[in-house]
Amino acid sequence: MAKKTTPRKVALVTGGAKRIGEALCRALARSGYSIALQYSTSGTEAEQTAKRIYKDGGVCATFVCDLADGQATENLVPSVLEEFGRLDVLVNNASIFEKSSLEAGSVELWDRHFAVNLKAPYILMRAFARYAKTGSIINILDTHVVRNKTLYAAYLLSKKTLAGLTKMAAVEFAPRVRVNAVAPGxxxxxxxxxxxxxxxxxxxxxxxxxxxxxxxxYAVLFLLESDYVTGQVIYVDGGEHLI
Ligand SMILES: NC(=O)c1ccc[n+]([C@@H]2O[C@H](COP(=O)([O-])OP(=O)(O)OC[C@H]3O[C@@H](n4cnc5c(N)ncnc54)[C@H](OP(=O)(O)O)[C@@H]3O)[C@@H](O)[C@H]2O)c1
Structure with missing residues (x-):
């Protein structure tokens, strides 16, 4: 049972403690969303980001969760709903990025990339469709999803598959939930x-x-505002995917 239902829309951002995730949390908070900030190891940075959001007049609650742990990941959306009473946006931003080729890479490294970069987003997207019911999902990809040459094979394949999942979910979850992606360079x-x-x-x-x-x-906010857009990838990469 929710403690309270907030009148503001709520956005869950994975890997929200620092770097791109922090910027997403702060931009969404400035746009009026209450933030559910998921972190794993960066507890100190997560609390600092939450404090900055409060200082700017926003609302932020932090949620610790190891996205490699399927059961913990299953519990994340229900925990956010219990805290806020609603969930309107999911941004799958957290990711791991380690060097590996197809030939030399280990199965263990492959499994870790797929657990955090693909399976966790899938579990969260499914929970969003089941429990939040309506809203918007944004998956953070990588401009290199259009390429096939890489020093990061497990990472790249996990992101290519997340791009495919974005389009499949855009079809299956419509019309209740829009699903789009941003591919940074x-x-x-x-x-x-x-x-x-x-x-x-x-x-x-x-x-x-x-x-x-x-x-x-900016691209995430654009997609959230664009209510006739679903299944799209915006490349925010200075044109890198074109060459
Ligand atoms: N940086 C770029 O220029 C760039 C370029 C292309 C694509 N991208 C994509 O943009 C997104 C953000 O990039 P970034 O460079 O800011 O990411 P990052 O710093 O490499 O990672 C973001 C967060 O992922 C979280 N994470 C990793 N393993 C986790 C696990 N097992 N459970 C829970 N969280 C876990 C970490 O959270 P904790 O710190 O709390 O452990 C980390 O802070 C990623 O999806 C990345 O692939 C970034």
Missing amino acids: LILPPVSQKNGYLDRLAKQIPLQRKGKVENIS
Whole structure:
């Protein structure tokens, strides 16, 4: 039973503690959504993000959940509904990203990528359709879903399959739930890379510059407002997917 039903719309953002996820939480909060921020290991950053949202006049509750744990993931949407009494938006942003080729990659690494990057979004999308019933889902992909050459094979295949799931769910969940995706390009370097890494890569793409986290938030907000759009992928990548 919900403690209360908030009059504001509620958005669940996975991996919302830092980086792109934090930007999404703050942009959605500024647009009037109450935020359900899921995190796994970044508890301190999650509380800091929640505090920043409160300071800006917003509402944010944090939810710890290991998205590699199927049962814990099943419980996440019901926990958000219990806290807020409603759920209007799900953003599947959390992801793992580790190097692997098809030949040298391990099955264990494959399983981890598919658990966090595909199975968890599926479990959350299914729970959203079952319990929240109406609203909008946004899956965060990667501009490289159009490619087949990569140093990150398990990651890329998990994102390609999430792109397929986005379109299948857009058909099955219609007309109650719209399902769209945003495919970022060069936004933030992997934590292992130094400053300058993305600037070097950006020289090779049409717009010749890296993007900002705000570019991703803007595309998400656009899709949430666009109530005649479902099953679409917006590439926020400076044209990288074209070449
Ligand atoms: N960065 C870019 O330029 C870029 C480019 C293309 C696509 N993308 C996509 O955009 C999204 C956000 O990118 P990012 O670079 O900000 O992501 P990130 O920092 O690599 O990861 C986001 C969050 O995923 C969460 N996560 C990982 N394993 C988890 C697990 N087992 N259970 C729960 N949460 C888990 C982590 O949460 P905790 O920290 O709480 O553990 C992490 O903070 C991702 O889907 C990524 O694939 C990003």
